[in-house]
Amino acid sequence: MSKRAILLLVIVALAAGLGLWASQRHFGPVTSAQPKVTSITLLPNPRTLPAFSLQQSDGTPLTADELKGHWTLVFLGFTHCPDVCPTTLAQLAGAQKQWAAMPEASRPRVLFISADPERDSPALTGKYAHAFHADSLAATAPLPALEEFARGLSLVFMKVPGTSGKPDDYSIDHSAGFVVLDPQARMAGVIQPPFDVKAIAADMTVLSKATP
Template sequence: MFNKKIGLILVLALAAGLGLLAAQKFFGPATPATVWPPTQTVPLFPQARPLPPFSLRQSDGTQLTDGELKGHWTLVFLGFTFCPDVCPTTLAELAQAQAQWKDLPDSTRPRVLFVSVDPERDTPTRIGEYAHAFHPDTMAATADVPALENFAKSLGFVFMKVPGDGFEQNPNDYSMDHSSAIGVLDPQGRLAGLIRPPFQPKAIAADMRALTEASTQ
């Protein structure tokens, strides 16, 4: 079991790297670099890259499109509500960061977007309740699998369904392996960087505050 899990992690890591290369090749040329202030733990790419058009369904039933992510720095995390460890831990750490930038104006305050890659079990209502239990400002969305695959690929992320031992008798006996990094989108909705675990909530909050203040000057 241990070797199998390690193998899956290695496959995900390799696929994530290949996904990012594919995103760079197929989703448009890099845009001119913007000079941002130095960051502690949020590494930014030399050049941000636009995302291809996408459409996700938010927890309130409305559509989330690429244009709606503009105007704010946004941290994007893939997961699922039945996740036993990585997802709740990451959302709790992001909630700590959110608490530290809550004094910023709502019009420019950084946002956190949780995207469920388990649409079979995660309804919009369920993901909303799940995400808001960590922080009321956290956005939650999902979509059908093809749309999720395209969105994940544009971020250089991957996910896969992993059947459990009793899957043949119980179709709900499965888990979802997924990338554990956090995508960083700039106020133009472009992929500007990736934050890889382990996460440091205080440093993330300080970086996002600095980036937000710089983008509004």
């Protein structure tokens, strides 16, 4: 991993920790009314996201309304990612298999967002995500919309040029964790690596079953 990538991950971890600390200081500790989970750090109060509109792999808009009604795991990455993204999506596919027997109306969902709109069209983003699990949602958007969406979720990403100097020789450093959205499409929690697939699947199942 590059020094730039390590610095990015440190910044993300600090931002997440400070955000949770500030939220707890302002709103108070997590209440006992929340379902007990082991892999997810739940926010004391879910955070409403700024309005957004991304483009799904089938060409339709992805807005907050499209995400309502389900608990959703959001992961930011890109299709040219050499290691973190395929490994993480494979782990998420394992979790998806564990809750596959749940009714579709209450089943948790996975949303993959490409942070590389230069190379990843919505269709390519969808093809990539669906290779790991057919039920995954996938979307991307022009860079300004992606940056605003990521900020709303306390996620970060940045383009890192390669050594050849060619325009298409670059990588994307990005947050490695997941954001958990509740059925009102609000930011409800975060999951940081290393990931425990069984625990994530169990926690998302508990949250989904606890939702009226």
